[in-house]
Ligand SMILES: [Zn+2]
């Protein structure tokens with residue numbers, strides 16, 4: 001018995017550490033929910049550009065439906081819910097024909113079906129090419145998965161078909177240096193990206209080799225160099241400047257650079273290529289890692305736009321489609337909310353009369369006193385029980401009565 005307690009005391013965290021952790025979790029949750037308070041069903045908003053979606057395996061075990069945050073809380077409380085993070089262009093299904101007799105408590109009148117919704121195997125609780133659940137009960141340590149910005153499925157690093165020339169761009173601390181992943185199954189649709197200059201690719205940091213920064217962009221565009229210009233059985237471990245295929249790539253991108261200013265949109269095609277008729281041969285399907293703000297560089301000319309529509313990827317031109325933008329807006333909403341809360345608390349206190357204010361402040365002081373004396377008298381080798389907590393509050397009550 002004694003052993004058990006000793007182990008427990010070793011694992012304790014300080015109150016500050018605990019509060020930091022709670023705050024991190026709250027921030028993460030707020031970023032996924034995108035400022036949605038989870039009070040109203042989002043059905044009336046139609047197919048939203050991006051929102052948090054949940055699948056209920058209790059109601060729709062086939063994984064052919066998704067519900068919004070509010071519905072997951074109000075209509076499916078206690079059900080087996082899967083968090084799907086965010087999905088683009090989705091409309092809440094709660095209570096429609098897929099749910100049988102079940103009615104949505106928040107927004108009961110819905111179309112029979114949301115025809116534009118799409119459902120991948122994530123809705124069944126499966127992810128990646130391996131189709132494993134997350135968290136995976138068969139794995140001791142869960143590894144983070146990466147979401148593809150095209151199919152929106154999530155992938156394990158080792159199932160992205162990466163080789164030595166195509167690694168996940170990360171800095172020394174292991175933090176990602178890319179904004180978006182395009183998985184190896186979606187990359188053929190996006191092979192036109194190899195026509196863009198190197199700046200749209202996330203830079204791969206070279207461990208152990210101090211390379212002059214000028215050469216960096218050359219070595220790092222694993223996917224661009226893995227395009228049609230790269231022989232299928234590329235012999236070099238990592239592309240170097242004197243590799244013929246790369247030299248070819250460089251001169252190409254320099255030509256592109258001249259006529260191209262990031263973020264500038266005009267009627268003239270930035271690529272100077274008609275993508276609709278261009279022969280885009282993709283030698284092999286490699287996962288692609290795109291740099292921060294890469295979407296800003298995409299050409300929005302008429303021809304290119306037509307091409308995006310044909311390929312079903314026109315959302316790439318919509319800034320609000322990106323997770324980065326979604327999280328930025330979520331953060332703004334969160335900051336506003338927190339400021340309002342702080343303001344309300346200050347207002348509350350400053351609107352009180354002097355006597356009420358003193359009452360509250362002395363109440364807080366009493367509580368601190370009581371908790372402090374409890375902690376001082378507390379035997380640190382024992383776990384705190386709910387009885388102990390009740391005792392603290394009973395003492396507080398007595399104290400108030402005595403005054
Ligand atoms: Zn809903």
Ligand SMILES: [Zn+2]
Nearest residue numbers: 056059076079
């Ligand atoms: Zn349900």
Ligand SMILES: [Zn+2]
Nearest residue numbers: 071075094104
């Ligand atoms: Zn509902």
Ligand SMILES: [Zn+2]
Nearest residue numbers: 128130156159
């Ligand atoms: Zn996998």
Ligand SMILES: [Zn+2]
Nearest residue numbers: 148151183186
């Ligand atoms: Zn994909």
Ligand SMILES: [Zn+2]
Nearest residue numbers: 269299301304
């Ligand atoms: Zn264009």
